[in-house]
Amino acid sequence: xxxxxxxxxxxxxxxxxxxxxxxxxxxxxxxxxxxxxxxxxxxxxxxxxxxxxxxxxxxxxxxxxxxxxxxxxxxxxxxxxxxxxxxxxxxxxxxxxxxxxxxxxxxxxxxxxxxxxxxxxxxxxxxxxxxxxxxxxxxxxxxxxxxxxxxxxxxxxxxxxxxxxxxxxxxxxxxx
Numbered sequence: 001x002x003x004x005x006x007x008x009x010x011x012x013x014x015x016x017x018x019x020x021x022x023x024x025x026x027x028x029x030x031x032x033x034x035x036x037x038x039x040x041x042x043x044x045x046x047x048x049x050x051x052x053x054x055x056x057x058x059x060x061x062x063x064x065x066x067x068x069x070x071x072x073x074x075x076x077x078x079x080x081x082x083x084x085x086x087x088x089x090x091x092x093x094x095x096x097x098x099x100x101x102x103x104x105x106x107x108x109x110x111x112x113x114x115x116x117x118x119x120x121x122x123x124x125x126x127x128x129x130x131x132x133x134x135x136x137x138x139x140x141x142x143x144x145x146x147x148x149x150x151x152x153x154x155x156x157x158x159x160x161x162x163x164x165x166x167x168x169x170x171x172x173x174x175x176x
Contacts, residue, residue, distance in 0.1 A: 007037040008102070008133065012158040016133050017041060019151075019166055020098050027093050029123070030054045031081040031101040031116070034061050036069060038100060043071055051093060055081050082115040084123045095125040101132050105139040113142045121146030121169065130167040137163045 008016075016038075020028075022045045033039045033054040042052055053075045056062050065076040077087055081103065088096065099120050105113040120130050120143075130147065132139055133155075144150060147167035155162050 007035075008162070009155070009158040012133060012155045012162055012164075013038055013041050015153065015155055016100070016131055016164055017045065019129070020045070020131075022047065025097040026050045027088070027096045028052045029084060029088070029096045029099040031084075031099065032056055032103045033065060033076075036065055038102070039065060039069065039074070042100070043069070043073060046073060048073075051075055053077060053087065053091070053093065053096075055079050055084065055087060080116075082112065082119050084116075084119050088123060095128070096123050097125055097128045099124060099128075099130050101130070102134070104136075105132075105134065105142050106136045113139075117142040117146050124169045126169055128169050130165075130169075132165040132167065133162045134165070135160050135162055139163075140165060143167045 025046065028042055028046060028050065030038060030042065030052065033056055039054055046052055051073055054065060055077050057080060059078045062076045062078040065074065075091060079087055081101065124130060130143060132143065140150065143165065148170040149168040151166040153164040155164060
């Protein structure tokens with residue numbers, strides 16, 4: 001259900017979000033927000049007219065975010081990241097500028113990681129990116145077929161240390 005029982009470090013959060021073009025971000029999506037470790041810093045940076053859609057399979061986490069964060073820009077949804085296209089469409093939102101995920105791709109049931117990567121590539125606008133932090137570099141196998149360019153980083157100041165990926169969508173076409 002979770003990639004780590006220890007929340008991500010502030011340094012990891014800043015590094016992961018450091019490449020986001022906040023001025024031009026209108027729709028930001030976060031997969032597996034849990035208790036909001038990334039959610040709150042995203043809202044701090046997000047413009048007043050933007051939206052943050054969080055998607056979690058755990059209704060308790062969704063309820064916690066709704067009850068603990070009083071911000072009209074937050075849309076907390078219980079559901080699967082593989083359904084991101086429908087989730088945005090059902091709420092009248094355009095394609096996402098950025099999608100963030102800390103989901104443990106290497107331990108998801110067979111086919112789920114592939115489905116999430118494909119759906120994510122189709123919901124991100126040209127010039128946007130899929131931001132992924134993992135404790136295993138295997139996630140690259142899931143995202144590489146769907147994105148034009150992937151930058152990789154690493155953050156030691158986190159428990160456990162994390163591999164970071166910024167998968168960019170240049171031309172707006174899914175690369176299947």
